[in-house]
Amino acid sequence: MKCKACGGPAAINMRHHKLALCGEHYLEWVPQQVQRFIEKYQMFSPQDKLLVAVSGGKDSLSLWDVLLRLGYRADGVYIGLGIDGGVNYSDQSHEKIVQFMAKFWPQAKLHVVDVEQTYGMTIPELSLARRREAKPCSVCGLNKRHIMNRVAVEGGYTLVTGHNLDDEAAVLMQNTLRWQVGYLARQSPVLEATHPKFARKVKPLCRFYEREMAAYAIVRGIDYIYDECPHAEGATTLFYKTLLNQLETNSPGAKLSFYLEFLRARQEGLFQKAHDEVVLHECEYCGQPTSAPGLCSFCRIWDRGADAREPAGELGLPVAGG
Amino acid sequence: MVKLIFRNKTWEVRPGMTIEAALRKLGIDPEAVLPTIKDTLITADYVLQDEDAVKLVAVVSGGTR
Ligand code: SF4
Numbered sequence: 001m002k003c004k005a006c007g008g009p010a011a012i013n014m015r016h017h018k019l020a021l022c023g024e025h026y027l028e029w030v031p032q033q034v035q036r037f038i039e040k041y042q043m044f045s046p047q048d049k050l051l052v053a054v055s056g057g058k059d060s061l062s063l064w065d066v067l068l069r070l071g072y073r074a075d076g077v078y079i080g081l082g083i084d085g086g087v088n089y090s091d092q093s094h095e096k097i098v099q100f101m102a103k104f105w106p107q108a109k110l111h112v113v114d115v116e117q118t119y120g121m122t123i124p125e126l127s128l129a130r131r132r133e134a135k136p137c138s139v140c141g142l143n144k145r146h147i148m149n150r151v152a153v154e155g156g157y158t159l160v161t162g163h164n165l166d167d168e169a170a171v172l173m174q175n176t177l178r179w180q181v182g183y184l185a186r187q188s189p190v191l192e193a194t195h196p197k198f199a200r201k202v203k204p205l206c207r208f209y210e211r212e213m214a215a216y217a218i219v220r221g222i223d224y225i226y227d228e229c230p231h232a233e234g235a236t237t238l239f240y241k242t243l244l245n246q247l248e249t250n251s252p253g254a255k256l257s258f259y260l261e262f263l264r265a266r267q268e269g270l271f272q273k274a275h276d277e278v279v280l281h282e283c284e285y286c287g288q289p290t291s292a293p294g295l296c297s298f299c300r301i302w303d304r305g306a307d308a309r310e311p312a313g314e315l316g317l318p319v320a321g322g
Numbered sequence: 323m324v325k326l327i328f329r330n331k332t333w334e335v336r337p338g339m340t341i342e343a344a345l346r347k348l349g350i351d352p353e354a355v356l357p358t359i360k361d362t363l364i365t366a367d368y369v370l371q372d373e374d375a376v377k378l379v380a381v382v383s384g385g386t387r
């Protein structure tokens with residue numbers, strides 16, 4: 001197969017785009033496409049401060065790299081979850097990010113929030129202490145959401161995540177099979193801030209196949225964490241991704257049109273009715289928006305009293321507007 | 323012979339067929355892997371040569387992003 005741009009040997013063939021490119025031209029094509037989607041979905045402008053949620057995986061590191069190559073003001077945030085799982089998962093992920101920065105972007109800025117140092121326990125410890133569930137994923141998820149939102153709001157950032165099309169299509173499929181219209185109504189490349197203490201959230205990779213992002217990392221020479229988190233709830237998402245890939249193999253472009261046609265239907269208001277306005281309260285302790293009065297789920301899980309207020313800038317960040 | 327390496331497994335196949343044909347023979351979905359030779363990406367229509375060692379990179383990885 002030959003590169004469409006130069007006729008040299010192709011590194012990747014994207015059947016859904018009828019496009020094959022060599023490494024060099026692929027490295028040019030990806031940022032052009034990212035820029036196209038940033039504009040199409042009105043994600044952000046060059047003046048905006050971006051906060052990229054980096055995990056050490058291929059999607060988030062590639063995303064950060066692309067945004068910096070495009071000249072955006074993009075800082076990173078890494079949350080140290082304290083997950084060991086016998087493979088030192090958290091330390092290894094952090095290490096990949098540090099290596100990435102040293103190799104490509106030594107001037108880039110990374111906010112690191114170590115959960116154990118900041119709040120007193122690692123995620124697996126907290127999960128064990130509070131819920132006694134075998135898997136720490138629900139505790140982990142709510143901590144990540146809270147902390148990322150907080151860093152973004154305090155720093156005046158738009159929060160940028162590396163969700164790719166396979167992630168979005170897998171979630172879409174799960175929600176469609178159960179006709180979860182409320183979830184469908186909220187699945188979007190851009191989540192507007194519905195409260196002054198909610199960060200705006202955007203997904204610039206939502207139209208890239210997962211294999212395209214893996215290919216970008218390989219061609220660019222980004223060394224990423226290859227193994228899943230040892231707690232990966234994986235099974236369900238992985239199952240749907242595998243299913244969607246089988247569909248894609250037999251019918252190139254099936255994944256892409258499944259997602260794009262959903263976005264179009266959503267845009268046309270198909271799920272509008274389900275988009276019920278949630279009344280938001282401010283958490284009595286940390287001030288972040290929450291759907292129920294009193295403490296937010298983050299403060300409840302950390303057993304925080306409603307009597308004291310959390311000091312602003314606890315994470316050592318400049319307060320919004322800085 | 324040609325070596326195909328995926329996760330911790332190694333297979334041997336005959337040279338002369340394409341990577342895509344080899345993957346199908348082994349029951350691996352071509353959509354789920356990226357073939358590389360000496361860390362360079364190649365497309366699935368590549369015809370395997372004797373002594374090639376093809377490393378397959380899983381497309382899906384990472385519990386989080
Ligand atoms: S798999 Fe579970 S524990 Fe691991 S990072 Fe994801 S949510 Fe957290």
Ligand SMILES: [Zn+2]
Pocket residue numbers: 003004005006007008021022023024025
């Ligand atoms: Zn080329």
Ligand SMILES: [Zn+2]
Pocket residue numbers: 283284285286287288295296297298299300
């Ligand atoms: Zn709170």
